[in-house]
Amino acid sequence: xxxxxxxxxxxxxxxxxxxxxxxxxxxxxxxxxxxxxxxxxxxxxxxxxxxxxxxxxxxxxxxxxxxxxxxxxxxxxxxxxxxxxxxxxxxxxxxxxxxxxxxxxxxxxxxxxxxxxxxxxxxxxxxxxxxxxxxxxxxxxxxxxxxxxxxxxxxxxxxxxxxxxxxxxxxxxxxxxxxxxxxxxxxxxxxxxxxxxxxxxxxxxxxxxxxx
Numbered sequence: 001x002x003x004x005x006x007x008x009x010x011x012x013x014x015x016x017x018x019x020x021x022x023x024x025x026x027x028x029x030x031x032x033x034x035x036x037x038x039x040x041x042x043x044x045x046x047x048x049x050x051x052x053x054x055x056x057x058x059x060x061x062x063x064x065x066x067x068x069x070x071x072x073x074x075x076x077x078x079x080x081x082x083x084x085x086x087x088x089x090x091x092x093x094x095x096x097x098x099x100x101x102x103x104x105x106x107x108x109x110x111x112x113x114x115x116x117x118x119x120x121x122x123x124x125x126x127x128x129x130x131x132x133x134x135x136x137x138x139x140x141x142x143x144x145x146x147x148x149x150x151x152x153x154x155x156x157x158x159x160x161x162x163x164x165x166x167x168x169x170x171x172x173x174x175x176x177x178x179x180x181x182x183x184x185x186x187x188x189x190x191x192x193x194x195x196x197x198x199x200x201x202x203x204x205x206x207x208x209x210x211x212x
Contacts, residue, residue, distance in 0.1 A: 001026060001027055002049045002119050003027075003028060003050075004021050004027055004049065004050050004052060004115060005030065005031045005032070005033065005042060005048040005051040005052065006018060006029055006033070007032070007033040007034075007038075007039035007051065007052065007053040007054060007057065007062075008033075008034075008052075008053075008054040009034050009035060009054065009056075009058055011034070013104075014032050014034075017029075017052070018032070020111065021112070021115070026116070027050075027112075027115060030048050034057075035058040035059045035060070036058070036062070036064060036065045037060055039053060040060070040065055043069045043073065044072055047076070050076075050077050050078075050079060050115050050118055052078075052079045052081050052111075052115065053078055053079070053080055053081070053098075054080075054081055054082055056083070056084075056159075056209075056210070056211070058163075061159060062080060062093070063096045063152060064152075066093070066096040066097050066098050070096075077099040077100070078099060078100075078118075079100040079114055080100065080101045080102070081103075081104060081111065083103065083105075083208075083211075084208060085103050085105075085128045086207075091133065092155075094133070099122075099123050100118045100125065101125050101129040102124065102125075102129065103129060105128070106126045146192055146203075150188070150191065153184065154184055154188055156174060157181060158203075158204055158209060160173065161188075161197055161200055161201070161204075162201040162203075162204035162205070
């Protein structure tokens with residue numbers, strides 16, 4: 001049996017995923033997590049065969065979850081399951097070490113195929129993710145998007161600010177100083193030519209970094 005960890009902040013989504021996985025016959029859900037820190041803790045404690053992780057979760061986002069899990073369990077296959085189809089997310093997820101990327105619009109059977117494939121040592125990209133990655137490669141890795149000018153940490157801080165997190169909360173979540181958070185905020189405003197947190201939030205919603 002393939003032992004699976006499910007990490008998604010929506011309980012309804014987790015319930016549906018659990019039923020799907022448990023009904024496959026060759027895999028079982030050994031743990032669930034509703035936020036990034038819980039996902040990291042359970043992955044380290046239980047050592048599942050495959051971790052299925054959403055990108056957009058409270059606290060630490062999915063990309064940071066991938067990095068921190070792999071820091072202690074470098075051989076654990078991690079599959080990203082997300083609503084984001086944009087190429088920058090696919091590129092960043094694979095760059096962080098994820099073995100697969102599948103969107104929530106994909107057919108249920110594709111998720112089971114993806115779990116089996118990454119568990120066997122392979123990689124799996126859904127059709128939309130594969131198309132997005134191919135488009136990025138065709139452009140030589142440069143799309144001209146403002147998102148491409150941001151580092152992973154800047155995107156993490158941007159998302160947290162858009163969700164209304166305070167500088168202190170962001171600092172604690174990512175183990176950085178409050179002053180460093182403020183530096184990232186200033187850098188984001190300058191790079192994106194924005195004036196305040198309200199405009200940062202609107203930018204985050206337009207680029208699907210957070211849900212409206």
